[in-house]
Amino acid sequence: MELSLSNSSSLRFPQNDFLSLHNYSRPGSFHTFSNKKLASKSISLWRPLIWRQPRLLRLKAQTSTESNASGDKHGDDDFIVEDVPHLTDFLPDLPSYTNPLKKSQAYAIVKKTFVSPEDMVAKEIIVQKDSPRGIHFRRAGPREKVFFTPEEVRACIVTCGGLCPGINTVIREIVCGLKNMYGVDDVLGIQGGYSGFYSKNTLNLTTKVVNDIHKRGGTFLQTSRGGHDTKKIVDNIQDRGINQVYIIGGDGTQKGAAAIYKEVEKRGIKVAVAGIPKTIDNDIAVIDKSFGFDTAVEEAQRAINAAHVEAESVQNGVGIVKLMGRYSGFIAMLATLGNRDVGF
Numbered sequence: 629m630e631l632s633l634s635n636s637s638s639l640r641f642p643q644n645d646f647l648s649l650h651n652y653s654r655p656g657s658f659h660t661f662s663n664k665k666l667a668s669k670s671i672s673l674w675r676p677l678i679w680r681q682p683r684l685l686r687l688k689a690q691t692s693t694e695s696n697a698s699g700d701k702h703g704d705d706d707f708i709v710e711d712v713p714h715l716t717d718f719l720p721d722l723p724s725y726t727n728p729l730k731k732s733q734a735y736a737i738v739k740k741t742f743v744s745p746e747d748m749v750a751k752e753i754i755v756q757k758d759s760p761r762g763i764h765f766r767r768a769g770p771r772e773k774v775f776f777t778p779e780e781v782r783a784c785i786v787t788c789g790g791l792c793p794g795i796n797t798v799i800r801e802i803v804c805g806l807k808n809m810y811g812v813d814d815v816l817g818i819q820g821g822y823s824g825f826y827s828k829n830t831l832n833l834t835t836k837v838v839n840d841i842h843k844r845g846g847t848f849l850q851t852s853r854g855g856h857d858t859k860k861i862v863d864n865i866q867d868r869g870i871n872q873v874y875i876i877g878g879d880g881t882q883k884g885a886a887a888i889y890k891e892v893e894k895r896g897i898k899v900a901v902a903g904i905p906k907t908i909d910n911d912i913a914v915i916d917k918s919f920g921f922d923t924a925v926e927e928a929q930r931a932i933n934a935a936h937v938e939a940e941s942v943q944n945g946v947g948i949v950k951l952m953g954r955y956s957g958f959i960a961m962l963a964t965l966g967n968r969d970v971g972f
């Protein structure tokens with residue numbers, strides 16, 4: 629079985645690995661887009677998740693005889709992987725190390741701790757027997773091998789764009805995960821979004837500093853829109869000796885993260901860039917639910933309830949509630965459907 633990259637280099641996957649690709653199901657998706665504007669927005673939103681040109685891996689069955697024997701009409705059809713970039717794409721000789729999780733007591737008893745690099749998640753879960761194999765994404769999760777030693781890591785976290793419930797929880801989990809599970813000591817907080825990279829000050833993020841932040845709303849690191857200057861940001865990353873950048877934000881933020889990654893690749897420096905999708909509006913097409921969305925729906929229902937009480941208390945009363953969401957109607961749709969007090 630051969631996996632060939634669209635740029636004509638090739639990878640070989642053993643047959644069993646190919647079979648295992650199909651054993652991972654993707655959770656159901658309820659995204660529907662009712663107008664063209666939204667549909668085009670949805671595309672621009674999930675692209676950044678696979679920033680850089682997606683490497684399209686095309687999988688072909690080894691021989692047509694094999695596929696015919698299995699009765700699979702699409703035996704020769706493409707198995708497409710929309711891949712994420714990796715440091716080893718431009719630094720192929722990077723040494724790798726055993727994941728520190730292997731030594732963690734909490735993980736030692738878990739049998740399947742690590743995600744295989746060959747694990748894929750299918751874009752479509754509803755298919756027909758004769759459907760082409762279609763698009764797949766690489767599965768996220770801890771790998772057996774990592775490319776940094778704990779001592780060499782200098783990480784930073786930045787939050788950009790609009791607010792969303794749960795951002796502080798994500799910040800806390802990155803800090804605690806890096807420190808307690810991966811043994812990393814040096815984690816910085818960049819304050820006020822991308823423009824915080826130009827400021828002199830950073831926060832030293834310890835587990836003590838982030839201990840209670842998940843109980844607060846907003847972002848502990850503060851956020852902003854605008855102010856993205858790729859070269860200046862990467863200069864700053866280099867000057868500070870940062871080699872892991874965790875970027876929490878929406879579609880605009882992820883475009884910025886993609887630009888940072890491209891600049892890092894151009895400079896050939898060992899800096900990992902991780903984008904964490906944040907949107908209160910739930911308008912990222914390839915994931916089922918973004919963090920913070922449920923809270924937004926619950927809060928929206930409180931506003932609807934209050935308007936309903938007012939409207940019912942007078943003759944011919946009408947309550948109007950305007951909900952957030954810009955081009956995306958998911959908050960309005962779920963709050964309305966869940967509540968049943970809304971006329972539509």
Ligand SMILES: Nc1ncnc2c1ncn2[C@@H]1O[C@H](COP(=O)(O)OP(=O)(O)O)[C@@H](O)[C@H]1O
Nearest residue numbers: 789790853854855856877878879880881883884
């Ligand atoms: N195409 C882009 N290239 C680089 N940076 C961008 C791009 N679009 C937005 N950004 C930056 O991302 C940050 C957040 O973007 P914004 O669209 O306001 O919010 P969100 O990420 O929540 O959608 C801003 O600092 C902005 O400058």
Ligand SMILES: O=P(O)(O)OC[C@H]1O[C@](O)(COP(=O)(O)O)[C@@H](O)[C@@H]1O
Nearest residue numbers: 789790791878907908909952953954
């Ligand atoms: O105040 P603004 O800039 O119009 O932004 C409001 C929009 O920002 C959001 O809160 C979140 O948007 P982003 O996550 O894309 O930044 C939307 O729900 C809302 O419609």
